Amino acid sequence: MTQYDYDLFVIGAGSGGVRASRIAAGHGARVAIAEEFRVGGTCVIRGCVPKKLLVYASQFADDLSHAADYGWTIDGARFDWPTLRDAVARDVDRLNAAYTRTLETNRVAQFLDRAEITGPNSVQLKSSGQTITAGAILVATGAWPVMPDFPGAEHCITSNEVFHLESLPQRVVIAGAGYIALEFAGIFNALGSAVTVVNRSDTILRSYDIDLRERLLAITRARGITYRFDASFDRIDRQPDGSLVLHPNDGQVPVTADVVLVATGRRAKTEGLGLERVGIELGLRGEIPVDGEGRTACPSIFAVGDVTDRVQLTPVAIREGHAFADGQFGGRRTAVSYEAIPSAVFSQPPLAAVGMTEAEAREKIGDVRVFTSDFRPMKNIFSERIERGYYKLVVDAATDRVLGIHMIGPDAPEILQAAAIAVKAGLTKADFDATVALHPSMAEELVLMR
Numbered sequence: 001m002t003q004y005d006y007d008l009f010v011i012g013a014g015s016g017g018v019r020a021s022r023i024a025a026g027h028g029a030r031v032a033i034a035e036e037f038r039v040g041g042t043c044v045i046r047g048c049v050p051k052k053l054l055v056y057a058s059q060f061a062d063d064l065s066h067a068a069d070y071g072w073t074i075d076g077a078r079f080d081w082p083t084l085r086d087a088v089a090r091d092v093d094r095l096n097a098a099y100t101r102t103l104e105t106n107r108v109a110q111f112l113d114r115a116e117i118t119g120p121n122s123v124q125l126k127s128s129g130q131t132i133t134a135g136a137i138l139v140a141t142g143a144w145p146v147m148p149d150f151p152g153a154e155h156c157i158t159s160n161e162v163f164h165l166e167s168l169p170q171r172v173v174i175a176g177a178g179y180i181a182l183e184f185a186g187i188f189n190a191l192g193s194a195v196t197v198v199n200r201s202d203t204i205l206r207s208y209d210i211d212l213r214e215r216l217l218a219i220t221r222a223r224g225i226t227y228r229f230d231a232s233f234d235r236i237d238r239q240p241d242g243s244l245v246l247h248p249n250d251g252q253v254p255v256t257a258d259v260v261l262v263a264t265g266r267r268a269k270t271e272g273l274g275l276e277r278v279g280i281e282l283g284l285r286g287e288i289p290v291d292g293e294g295r296t297a298c299p300s301i302f303a304v305g306d307v308t309d310r311v312q313l314t315p316v317a318i319r320e321g322h323a324f325a326d327g328q329f330g331g332r333r334t335a336v337s338y339e340a341i342p343s344a345v346f347s348q349p350p351l352a353a354v355g356m357t358e359a360e361a362r363e364k365i366g367d368v369r370v371f372t373s374d375f376r377p378m379k380n381i382f383s384e385r386i387e388r389g390y391y392k393l394v395v396d397a398a399t400d401r402v403l404g405i406h407m408i409g410p411d412a413p414e415i416l417q418a419a420a421i422a423v424k425a426g427l428t429k430a431d432f433d434a435t436v437a438l439h440p441s442m443a444e445e446l447v448l449m450r
């Protein structure tokens with residue numbers, strides 16, 4: 001008889017938690033998992049997947065507007081939000097069922113309940129009151145949107161609610177200028193809503209290369225998105241007709257909207273988790289501090305994914321969960337590498353990047369060479385819209401190694417995933433130059449920059 005009910009108890013069935021459970025069970029561990037909302041977590045239920053489906057839906061607007069240039073006549077094209085919303089919800093249900101099946105197939109016991117830590121080896125389920133013991137506990141509770149405290153905040157929504165709107169809003173205000181804010185700005189703008197982005201500073205997408213940010217700003221402004229920079233609002237009032245009036249503190253006229261989406265950041269989800277009972281103190285950003293193997297200050301408790309606030313992306317949470325399970329239950333210690341992690345913003349147009357920005361490379365390396373291509377994507381050739389793509393390679397002058405790739409333009413994320421292999425592998429600019437172009441494509445610009 002073993003001392004504990006399970007070898008591993010995972011709190012949170014999102015990207016990191018599901019992967020860790022499945023791999024640990026595959027190594028022969030007795031595993032249980034608790035989920036307080038829906039199995040699948042943020043990415044599947046209210047993040048990457050439903051968002052990308054909305055992006056696809058909204059891109060039809062652009063394709064339809066180009067269609068006539070290519071000889072197509074499309075009469076009576078109309079968009080219906082409830083049809084899209086319900087189709088997305090059905091796909092979320094499908095994925096939720098698929099993740100649940102994966103856990104079942106791998107014999108992971110599931111508790112659809114909130115779990116809280118009661119000791120180094122015990123958790124309590126909130127609804128049932130049941131106490132469960134485990135040799136190790138993995139916290140994979142993710143992150144949660146931050147809602148600032150100001151009068152009228154209760155009228156705002158976050159990315160959690162945006163997928164369930166009853167109708168397509170005519171006027172949307174989006175607070176924030178990170179990737180989630182700009183992705184939804186692009187979606188609503190393309191679907192026909194009037195979009196205003198309000199941001200405290202005048203910087204969008206802080207971690208991306210400045211040239212990409214400026215290009216995105218110029219294009220999205222031309223597409224009709226309004227930006228109010230260095231502004232926030234003091235209060236929001238709901239009018240008798242249901243509309244919302246935002247009173248900005250930048251001295252400008254109030255803004256009226258049907259929906260106010262607050263996307264100003266996400267914070268590690270640790271509230272009420274009981275971490276103080278086991279001596280785990282939170283970091284400055286509210287995250288659970290961990291070492292390279294996900295170990296917290298309490299030796300039997302580990303954490304992976306967004307709750308550790310290292311890199312808040314699904315593939316990273318998955319890798320961390322996998323490495324944890326291999327290390328603790330498979331006798332295989334694997335360090336997760338945080339270098340050259342590719343990322344994208346599914347704005348319209350999208351942008352994608354891997355490695356160092358030009359500014360970072362100049363600061364860290366000093367002597368760098370920069371190659372750029374500023375081109376008109378072929379698909380836009382017939383169009384009156386003058387939207388240019390822009391690619392940048394940042395190269396270490398001493399070693400010729402490509403340190404970073406930065407792209408904005410159609411399909412940039414699809415192209416960058418393959419190019420990221422070259423950066424991760426440490427290939428040189430000469431390797432890029434030696435590669436024959438694939439013509440005609442946008443991706444060929446990557447090997448034609450001189």
Ligand SMILES: Cc1cc2nc3c(=O)[nH]c(=O)nc-3n(C[C@H](O)[C@H](O)[C@H](O)COP(=O)(O)OP(=O)(O)OC[C@H]3O[C@@H](n4cnc5c(N)ncnc54)[C@H](O)[C@@H]3O)c2cc1C
Pocket residue numbers: 011012013014015016017034035036037038039040041042043044046047048049051113114115116140141142143159180269273304305306307312313314315317
């Ligand atoms: C709108 C949006 C778009 C995004 N787009 C992308 C993208 O394009 N690409 C990308 O890589 N990433 C994207 N992300 C980020 C990505 O979703 C996260 O990085 C990823 O889901 C993190 O996985 P995780 O396992 O750490 O946490 P999560 O997936 O958030 O899972 C945590 C789970 O724990 C549960 N939980 C929390 N507390 C408890 C408790 N006490 N008891 C039981 N269960 C609990 C939660 O309900 C949740 O299901 C997006 C996020 C959002 C919000």
